[in-house]
Amino acid sequence: MRTHSKYIQFIGFVLFVTLSQPAFAKLNVLACEPEWAALVTEIGGEHVKVFSATTAMQDPHQIQARPSLIAKARRADMIACSGAGLEAGWLPVLLRKSANPKIQTGKPGHFLATDHVKLLGKVIDDPANLHAAGNPHVHFDPQRMSSIAEALKNILSKIDAENADDYQANLQNFSDSWNAAMQGWETSATKLKKRSVIVHHDSWVYLIQWLGIKQVAALEPKHGIPPSTSHLAKLLEIVEQQPVDMIIRSGYEDERPSEWLSRKSGIPVVTIPFSVENYSTPGELKRWMDGVISKLLPGVSK
Numbered sequence: 001m002r003t004h005s006k007y008i009q010f011i012g013f014v015l016f017v018t019l020s021q022p023a024f025a026k027l028n029v030l031a032c033e034p035e036w037a038a039l040v041t042e043i044g045g046e047h048v049k050v051f052s053a054t055t056a057m058q059d060p061h062q063i064q065a066r067p068s069l070i071a072k073a074r075r076a077d078m079i080a081c082s083g084a085g086l087e088a089g090w091l092p093v094l095l096r097k098s099a100n101p102k103i104q105t106g107k108p109g110h111f112l113a114t115d116h117v118k119l120l121g122k123v124i125d126d127p128a129n130l131h132a133a134g135n136p137h138v139h140f141d142p143q144r145m146s147s148i149a150e151a152l153k154n155i156l157s158k159i160d161a162e163n164a165d166d167y168q169a170n171l172q173n174f175s176d177s178w179n180a181a182m183q184g185w186e187t188s189a190t191k192l193k194k195r196s197v198i199v200h201h202d203s204w205v206y207l208i209q210w211l212g213i214k215q216v217a218a219l220e221p222k223h224g225i226p227p228s229t230s231h232l233a234k235l236l237e238i239v240e241q242q243p244v245d246m247i248i249r250s251g252y253e254d255e256r257p258s259e260w261l262s263r264k265s266g267i268p269v270v271t272i273p274f275s276v277e278n279y280s281t282p283g284e285l286k287r288w289m290d291g292v293i294s295k296l297l298p299g300v301s302k
């Protein structure tokens with residue numbers, strides 16, 4: 001009898017733990033890039049646990065679907081990625097190998113930022129182009145980031161309806177501080193208007209459009225194709241004919257082509273952090289964009 005009641009107690013305990021777990025469990029989010037992990041931190045707050053598959057020092061076009069990532073995808077309630085083909089080389093493999101129904105295409109747990117904004121730079125005449133579906137580097141436009149934040153709030157509220165009020169409040173807080181910061185960035189970046197830049201990869205179209213900068217050329221002859229000697233020679237001719245204020249590259253890109261052109265032409269190279277560093281800290285997206293703007297400004301100090 002005693003053993004029996006102990007057994008009942010044990011079953012009761014197991015039931016309690018099992019049934020009560022969902023109320024306390026955090027949503028597991030696997031982000032493809034740190035900027036989306038940071039946005040999930042902002043909007044998801046205490047209800048999410050987020051991990052980014054890449055860092056700001058990795059090229060998000062070129063990642064391997066390694067076993068540790070597959071394990072993370074298997075446990076994820078949701079993915080948050082750029083989409084528009086940025087992760088075409090690795091995300092489909094990750095999704096298939098995870099065999100996780102929650103994060104597959106078409107499911108609420110399959111969140112792609114570029115699905116929620118208008119894209120620039122579609123390459124219609126070349127389906128094999130890295131940016132054929134449109135330029136995926138949308139995180140450099142604060143206005144598009146606002147729309148994506150709202151879409152993310154909607155999806156989180158759908159997956160985890162119980163905490164929808166918190167997601168709404170987090171979005172409000174984020175938007176208030178983000179919009180105020182945006183005004184500041186635009187004011188301090190006024191002198192960047194109409195300045196000319198050469199870029200390494202075509203990562204900056206949204207930033208350039210937002211701030212009214214002019215992109216003269218790219219070091220890559222074609223999206224994702226490394227700069228060649230003949231292409232660089234052509235660029236040197238271009239910069240001899242028209243003023244260019246700076247050469248922009250991200251922290252993960254090979255510095256040799258931009259340094260070569262800089263040495264030959266005297267145009268300064270500006271290295272811009274491609275994404276946030278600490279995606280688990282609220283406010284990090286704002287600090288990152290502060291950094292982006294402050295890196296660009298000295299390039300036009302003259």
Ligand SMILES: [Zn+2]
Nearest residue numbers: 130201202203
């Ligand atoms: Zn790209």
